[in-house]
Amino acid sequence: xxxxxxxxxTMTLFGESHGRAIGCVLDGLPAGMPVDMxxxxxxxxxxxxxxxxxxxxxxxxxxxxxxGVKDGRTExxxxxxxxxxxxxxxxxxxxxxxxxxxxxxxxxxxxKYLGYEDASGGGHFSxxxxxxxxxxxxxxxxxxxxxxxxxxxxxxxxxxxxxxPFSEDLETDLTALNEMTFPVLDxxxxxxxxxxxxxxxxxxxSVGGILETCxxxxxxxxxxxxxxxxxxxxxxxxxxxxGVKGIxxxxxxxxxxxxxxxxxxxxxxxxxxxxxxxxxxGGINGGISNGMPIMYSLVLRPTPSIxxxxxxxxxxxxxxxxxxxxxRHDAAIVSRAGTVSTAMCAFALLDAMIGRYGTLWFTGGEE
Numbered sequence: 001x002x003x004x005x006x007x008x009x010t011m012t013l014f015g016e017s018h019g020r021a022i023g024c025v026l027d028g029l030p031a032g033m034p035v036d037m038x039x040x041x042x043x044x045x046x047x048x049x050x051x052x053x054x055x056x057x058x059x060x061x062x063x064x065x066x067x068g069v070k071d072g073r074t075e076x077x078x079x080x081x082x083x084x085x086x087x088x089x090x091x092x093x094x095x096x097x098x099x100x101x102x103x104x105x106x107x108x109x110x111x112k113y114l115g116y117e118d119a120s121g122g123g124h125f126s127x128x129x130x131x132x133x134x135x136x137x138x139x140x141x142x143x144x145x146x147x148x149x150x151x152x153x154x155x156x157x158x159x160x161x162x163x164x165p166f167s168e169d170l171e172t173d174l175t176a177l178n179e180m181t182f183p184v185l186d187x188x189x190x191x192x193x194x195x196x197x198x199x200x201x202x203x204x205x206s207v208g209g210i211l212e213t214c215x216x217x218x219x220x221x222x223x224x225x226x227x228x229x230x231x232x233x234x235x236x237x238x239x240x241x242x243g244v245k246g247i248x249x250x251x252x253x254x255x256x257x258x259x260x261x262x263x264x265x266x267x268x269x270x271x272x273x274x275x276x277x278x279x280x281x282g283g284i285n286g287g288i289s290n291g292m293p294i295m296y297s298l299v300l301r302p303t304p305s306i307x308x309x310x311x312x313x314x315x316x317x318x319x320x321x322x323x324x325x326x327x328r329h330d331a332a333i334v335s336r337a338g339t340v341s342t343a344m345c346a347f348a349l350l351d352a353m354i355g356r357y358g359t360l361w362f363t364g365g366e367e
Contacts, residue, residue: 034073101304140349141342151342152213
C-alpha cells in the first residue's frame with residue numbers, strides 16, 4: 001500500500017517521470033457510472049504547461065484506459081489508466097546523478113531506496129505523475145457530478161498578486177474554472193500573475209503561490225470523527241501533490257485573530273434546509289461535512305528546480321559542490337496544480353461518500 005491511497009476507493013500510482021509510461025489503478029468504483037472523457041480532457045488541459053515560464057517539455061497526455069470500462073461506463077472492477085511519456089530526456093539529468101538538487105526528493109529517495117531509484121526528473125517523485133492523478137480524479141469528479149456536486153480550484157495568490165475570492169454564485173465560478181487553463185477569476189490578476197511568473201523565469205528563478213478549492217453540493221454527514229475526519233481525508237490526498245507544504249480549511253489561520261463571536265457560523269433555515277450564515281469552518285464540523293461548501297487553501301512552494309547556482313553535496317565523493325539545474329522546468333508549479341487539487345479532492349470526497357452510502361447509492365440502488 002506504499003503507493004496507494006484511499007479506504008473504500010483506492011488509487012495506486014506507478015511509473016517514473018522519464019520512464020516509458022505513468023499510470024494508476026482505481027479500485028472500488030461504483031459500477032455502471034459514465035466515464036466523462038470530455039471532462040478528463042478539460043482537466044488534463046488545465047495541467048498542461050502554457051505560457052511564458054512553463055516547462056518546454058511537451059507531452060500529449062492522452063490517457064489510455066486499459067481495464068474497468070465497457071461501453072463508456074465503469075465495470076466496478078479495477079480501472080487502469082496509462083499515459084505514455086513521449087518527450088522524456090534522461091540525459092538531461094546525467095550530470096546530477098549523484099548530486100541531489102536542493103529541496104527535491106533526490107536525497108531522501110537515495111537514502112530510502114539505497115541508490116536504486118530512478119532519479120531522472122525526480123523519477124517516481126516527479127510532478128509528472130500528477131497527470132494520471134488528474135485523469136483518475138476526473139473520473140471521480142464526473143461521478144460526483146451525477147449527484148450535483150461541483151468542484152473547482154483557482155489560483156488565490158502568486159507572490160503579492162491576489163485573485164478575488166469565490167463569489168456567492170459558486171456554480172458559475174466553479175463551472176468557469178473547469179474550462180480555464182490558467183484558473184484565475186479576476187482577469188486583471190491573471191495578467192499580473194503571468195508577468196510575475198515570466199519575470200521569475202527570465203531570472204532563472206521560480207515563485208510559489210496559494211490555491212483555493214471549493215466543493216459545493218456535498219451533503220451533511222460525510223466523514224468520521226477523529227482519525228478519519230473529512231479534513232484528514234482531504235489533507236492526505238492534498239499532500240500527495242508535489243510542492244504542497246500546507247493546507248487550511250475555511251478561514252484557516254485567520255481564525256487565530258478572531259473572537260468566538262466572529263468565528264462561529266450561526267445556524268439558520270433556508271427553504272426548509274439547515275444552513276450556516278457564514279462558513280469560517282469550511283463546511284466541516286467535528287470532522288464531518290455540515291452541508292455547506294467545503295473550502296480549503298493550499299500553499300505550494302516555489303519550484304525547486306531553478307537555473308541559479310546552488311550548494312549541494314556530491315554523494316559519491318562526499319564533497320560539497322555547487323550545481324546549476326538544467327533541463328525543462330516550470331517557474332511556477334502553482335499555475336498547473338489547480339486541476340490536480342480538484343482531481344484529488346474529487347477522489348477523497350468520492351471515497352468518503354462510498355464509505356457513507358456504499359457504491360449502489362450512486363446508481364439508485366440499495367446496499
